[in-house]
Amino acid sequence: MILLIDLCCRDGSLSRDEFVAPVERLLCRIGVPFATRHYTAVGAPDLEAADAAILCGTTLMDTGFIEHSFRWLTTFERPVLGISSGMRALAAAFGGGTGPCCEIGMVNVRVLAPDPLFAGREVFSAYTVHEDAVQVPGEFLPLAASDRCVQAIRHRSLPLYGLLFHPEVRNEWIVERFVGLTGRQSP
Template identity: 70%
Template sequence: MISVIDLCYREDSLSREEFVTPVERLLRRSGREFNTRHYTAPDIEAADAAILCGTALMDTGFAERPDLFYWLLEFERPVLGISSGMRALATAFGAGVEPGCGIGMTEVEVLSPDPLFAGKERFSAYEVRGCAVGVPGGFVALAASKECVQAIRHRFLPLYGLLFHPEVRNDWLIERFLGLVDQRP
């Protein structure tokens, strides 16, 4: 079961269909069981993996409550943080955040070998971000655009962050993440 975490400004918000529903649709299409919870009340006990969804550009309420993401430090199961979800993941592990707006298609270059990006050296991705996120200690930068790091992964654990939105034109990345979840014993 995949735990989908909604980071939007409130539960069942107007942003939900823009940032959470497309991820749920991909999970449904690939036959995965999932439950969706707001970040203020995550239900991760029975989860095999967690996906942290993005938010609107102006929506940074989640970042004011870093304590609500400390469960990520001990989760040790696969995590995919998308855009604001990457910010929440990275800051839980101590990363800094710098102002830096990026909106639209951007070229992403893969920097380090990883099963998530296997066979890809470059690709175009859709970003809607109001900041650049640092690489926290214990993580590696997996991919970057000219402006900033676009993908990170924990050195030993399957914790991934993608600053761009893979659900737009790159849903293969979510499929691959689910493949990694399936491969775990």
């Protein structure tokens, strides 16, 4: 079961249909069970039951999640995919900061390091909506970048991924591959 985490300003927000529902529909199409929780409502039983977690994005002005502690990510050890704001939450849990780098629209993403998530792809076009880029925490590697900033990171030893762009827009294959990794991690 995948734990899908809504990072929007509140549970049941107007942004939910834009940032969470498309990922839910994608997981339905892939055929993997999931449970959605708002980030303020994620409890120990949710984390225990999860084979993996996906942290969804938020609208540009919606940054309330930054005040929240996502320290559980440092001990979760199962696959994580942080999308845009979700990447920011993941990096912050490991002490990574941010710097201004606004991208809105399609950007070219170049793959920098070999990884099963991007295997066979060198460059692809991706949809971005972000105000800041993430500074790569020490325990992470940059996996892909645009001309302006790092677009994907992975923990050096754990299957923890952060993507600055939105894979649910025109790059569903990345979410499919992530779910595939999850399958391999399951007992």
